[in-house]
Amino acid sequence: MxxxxxxxxxxxxxxxxxxxxxxxxxxxxxxxxxxxxxxxxxxxxxKDKSTLLYEVLHYTREKYKHGLEEETERYTTAYDKLLGYTRFHLAQFPNMVKLHKLNMEQLTKFHNDPSSRRRMKDEQEGMMDFLTQIVQLGMDSGEFRTVNARDAALLCWGAMHANVHWAMVNEVEEIDSDRAEGIVNLILSGIGK
The missing domain is CATH 1.10.10.60 (Homeodomain-like)
Structure with a gap:
């Protein structure tokens, strides 16, 4: 090894x-x-068990990002990439929630540490950049209307994370990833007539 x-x-x-x-x-x-x-x-x-947990979180986020990239890479259209992204995110929910729920006390300590916050911020920024690229692809190809790509990516991110947060608070064990299509269509079409 x-x-x-x-x-x-x-x-x-x-x-x-x-x-x-x-x-x-x-x-x-x-x-x-x-x-x-x-x-x-x-x-x-x-160096210690706390450091190991912190590195597990980083490792988990990196695995998530790698899996997300593999999933979206399979598609050519921005719509399909966004749908793949959403399906993947919802399917990862059970693993993410277990790790975070069981380790909340320790995770709070990491949020108070400046270097930990910087690392998490950088990781999140990388994910937002990735999602922004998908939105930009959709605008460039004419699939999506032209808007601020970062704001649109943030809206998508929020919709996906709101579903996960709702499920966590309500102690839902798993989110049906088939809901992804409805979420993506709602994001793209809005709720207006």
Whole structure:
């Protein structure tokens, strides 16, 4: 197992542990065992359990972004890309909510740390740029009317995240990704006559 492979294996094991047991009930020894490494190896890559959780969040966001790029890359039209984006986002809900719900206390600490906030802001900015490119493609191809692409991307982002937030607050286990088409059509057509 190469250096990066070990690190990724540890991140995957920790991600599963934090998503099923939460931060406090996840033990580094158990994470190491699942990853097939010694406990000390975990500490070679991550200074403590809090750092490991923080890196799991970053790793999860990177995996999400990579999966999203793969999903939307399959399509040529902006509409299909936006639909693929929305389906993917809704389908990821169960994994995202478990990790965030079980680790809320620790996540709050990360939000108070300036370097953590900067990293999260950069990651979110990258996702907004990605969505803005899809909107811009739609305007350039004539599929979408010409508007401020960033504002339109923010509207799309908000609609998708509002669905996830609603489901989380109402303790919905899973969001039907078939709802994506209705969401995208509503975003593109609005509610006016």
């Amino acid at each position: 190469e250096g990066m492979d070990k690190r990724e294996t540890i991140l995957q094991a920790a991600s599963r542990a934090f998503a099923t047991k939460g931060f406090h009930d996840s033990k580094v020894e158990e994470i190491a065992s699942v990853a097939g490494v010694a406990k000390g190896t975990v500490y070679l890559y991550f």
